[in-house]
């Protein structure tokens with residue numbers, strides 16, 4: 714997946730700007746199987762961070778008409794692709810993408826300009842290992858601003874458990890990531906749980922996925938005031 718680490722290739726874009734990610738084709742059904750039990754019982758709004766091509770958000774929005782989905786990313790070509798997939802899908806519950814940069818500790822998101830809306834869930838797929846640690850920090854801190862009580866933070870990707878890689882292929886992938894950018898790398902669930910604890914989230918429920926990936930599901934505790 715190295716070629717998709719930073720920016721999805723423009724050469725494969727369809728005329729309307731839709732990009733296709735092979736990793737989406739491989740992984741989305743397994744991701745859906747892990748998160749559907751959580752999301753299909755919810756109503757409200759879901760914010761996706763680092764939406765990439767927009768294929769996950771479009772597919773998942775089609776399966777959850779009771780939820781409103783808000784995609785986001787940083788790259789202009791990705792934002793164009795997300796919007797193109799949205800137009801192509803004509804889904805009433807899929808909103809226009811917004812630029813959200815998780816390296817900014819004060820990152821903001823609005824519901825078409827309306828502030829104060831509390832989210833049912835936040836979703837982040839294959840982002841935390843291809844970005845600096847501050848992105849994980851800012852993602853999890855952001856749950857305090859945007860998740861409603863009991864709301865879920867759902868994160869997918871490769872992760873270490875208690876300092877150990879879960880497979881030799883993940884160790885090799887981690888090395889290649891760090892060689893490309895010393896600030897990148899496969900994160901440890903224990904470190905994410907520390908951030909979660911400080912942000913008022915439960916520790917991650919861990920669901921094993923194909924190809925040595927995991928889904929981590931955190932829940933926002935009920936606020937005490």
Ligand SMILES: C[S@@+](CC[C@H](N)C(=O)[O-])C[C@H]1O[C@@H](n2cnc3c(N)ncnc32)[C@H](O)[C@@H]1O
Pocket residue numbers: 717718719720734736737762763764765766769786787788791813814815816837838839840843844848
């Ligand atoms: C490997 S891609 C995964 C995309 C998509 N979630 C998927 O699984 O197909 C990583 C995505 O994270 C986005 N990204 C990287 N750094 C980011 C940042 N600082 N804030 C928000 N998104 C970022 C990239 O633009 C890219 O779309």
